[in-house]
Amino acid sequence: MTLNIGVIGTGAIGRDHIRRITNTLSGARVTAVTDVQPKAAEETIATYGLDARALATGQEVIASRDVDAVLVTSWGPTHEEFVLASLAAGKPVFCEKPLATTAQGALNIVKAETALNHRLVQVGFMRRYDAGYRALKSVIDSGQIGAPLIVHCAHRNPDVPERYTTDMAINDTVIHELDVLRWLLDDDYVSAQVVYPRRSRHAFAHLADPQIVLLETAKGARIDVEVFVNCQYGYDIQCEVVGEAGTARLPEPMAVPLRVGAQRVSAILTDWKERFIASYDVELQDFIDAASEGTAAGPSSWDGLAAAVSADACVAAQGKPGAIVPITLPERPALYV
Numbered sequence: 001m002t003l004n005i006g007v008i009g010t011g012a013i014g015r016d017h018i019r020r021i022t023n024t025l026s027g028a029r030v031t032a033v034t035d036v037q038p039k040a041a042e043e044t045i046a047t048y049g050l051d052a053r054a055l056a057t058g059q060e061v062i063a064s065r066d067v068d069a070v071l072v073t074s075w076g077p078t079h080e081e082f083v084l085a086s087l088a089a090g091k092p093v094f095c096e097k098p099l100a101t102t103a104q105g106a107l108n109i110v111k112a113e114t115a116l117n118h119r120l121v122q123v124g125f126m127r128r129y130d131a132g133y134r135a136l137k138s139v140i141d142s143g144q145i146g147a148p149l150i151v152h153c154a155h156r157n158p159d160v161p162e163r164y165t166t167d168m169a170i171n172d173t174v175i176h177e178l179d180v181l182r183w184l185l186d187d188d189y190v191s192a193q194v195v196y197p198r199r200s201r202h203a204f205a206h207l208a209d210p211q212i213v214l215l216e217t218a219k220g221a222r223i224d225v226e227v228f229v230n231c232q233y234g235y236d237i238q239c240e241v242v243g244e245a246g247t248a249r250l251p252e253p254m255a256v257p258l259r260v261g262a263q264r265v266s267a268i269l270t271d272w273k274e275r276f277i278a279s280y281d282v283e284l285q286d287f288i289d290a291a292s293e294g295t296a297a298g299p300s301s302w303d304g305l306a307a308a309v310s311a312d313a314c315v316a317a318q319g320k321p322g323a324i325v326p327i328t329l330p331e332r333p334a335l336y337v
């Protein structure tokens with residue numbers, strides 16, 4: 001059986017996911033697309049030679065009879081509406097992060113899915129599928145470095161567009177760390193704090209960049225995340241776990257070491273699409289396989305809610321530099337245990 005997928009949002013990641021569904025993955029095809037800029041949807045159909053219809057709205061895509069499953073790749077504030085509509089239609093839905101831009105929005109989704117008592121939602125937290133993060137997790141789980149005590153992270157983008165705002169450093173960027181570190185440490189957060197170093201002259205005037213987010217977990221680990229979205233030099237994701245008996249570091253992406261011009265050098269990637277290309281492939285194949293069985297696997301609505309609650313606390317902490325903001329999760333429904 002071939003799964004018919006409808007895509008809402010044909011921007012950067014929507015097009016990249018359409019490319020991989022069409023050219024790389026198996027078991028699915030794109031049958032409908034939409035974008036608030038209709039030209040973007042039509043161009044996408046032409047670019048990838050899709051046998052698909054360009055529809056006027058996300059709601060039409062979800063309702064369409066030739067759509068079995070939905071991919072939400074529009075910008076963050078639209079996600080909640082489209083995921084709730086997919087759940088109401090009983091269709092599996094892959095939603096790019098964030099699941100919703102507020103904890104309340106994510107809670108609405110968890111409640112709707114819990115009422116169905118059946119998983120239909122996968123959130124696009126692709127780092128859980130990354131070979132490097134998986135290797136790091138097996139080292140931690142093996143006990144070789146003892147209990148994790150401290151985690152040092154950096155999330156650096158070369159630059160961001162002018163529409164990127166200070167809160168997006170949390171909801172759009174650090175949201176990846178908020179998810180992957182819960183999974184990596186098998187832990188939850190209890191508090192957040194944000195402090196601001198000196199501002200980079202490369203950031204637009206309205207944006208505080210870089211920022212440092214400090215988290216404390218229920219088991220007592222401390223985490224620092226440097227988020228720096230105008231670092232200029234590359235797309236660089238770092239993570240080092242300090243344990244009782246040793247340290248473990250996220251492997252660097254493969255790059256050929258060169259000795260040239262009296263220097264030892266190796267390239268650093270500049271684009272998130274390339275840095276996590278294999279992880280996106282694996283996460284979407286996982287979605288296709290589960291959706292073909294009428295269900296969902298991978299990062300759940302609960303994970304989306306946990307990230308959103310933590311993100312809300314981080315955004316509150318941004319407004320009170322240095323203050324410690326508590327993080328409290330609601331009770332986890334049995335569907336997500």
Ligand code: NAD
Pocket residue numbers: 008009010011012013014034035036037040057058073074075076078096097098124125126172272276
């Ligand atoms: P983008 O702005 O390039 O693309 C979004 C597209 O959605 C645009 O074409 C826009 O016109 C369209 N859109 C917005 N609202 C819509 C609506 N209501 N109906 C239909 N189309 C709508 O953005 P992007 O970089 O592709 O990011 C999209 C999503 O993917 C975001 O949620 C982002 O956080 C996520 N993302 C995740 C990763 C990752 O590493 N997991 C990377 C990039 C983006």
Ligand code: NAI
Pocket residue numbers: 008009010011012013014034035036037040058073074075076078096097098124125126172272276
């Ligand atoms: P983008 O701006 O390139 O694309 C967003 C698209 O959504 C635009 O084409 C826009 O016109 C469209 N859109 C917005 N509202 C819409 C609506 N109501 N109906 C239909 N289309 C609508 O943004 P990008 O980078 O593709 O990000 C989109 C989403 O993907 C975001 O949620 C972002 O956080 C996520 N993302 C995830 C990444 C990851 O690594 N998992 C990487 C990049 C983005």
Ligand code: ISE
Pocket residue numbers: 157172173176229272
């Ligand atoms: C983007 O939406 C992503 O998800 C990227 O992974 C992240 O590095 C970037 O900061 C976001 O804007």
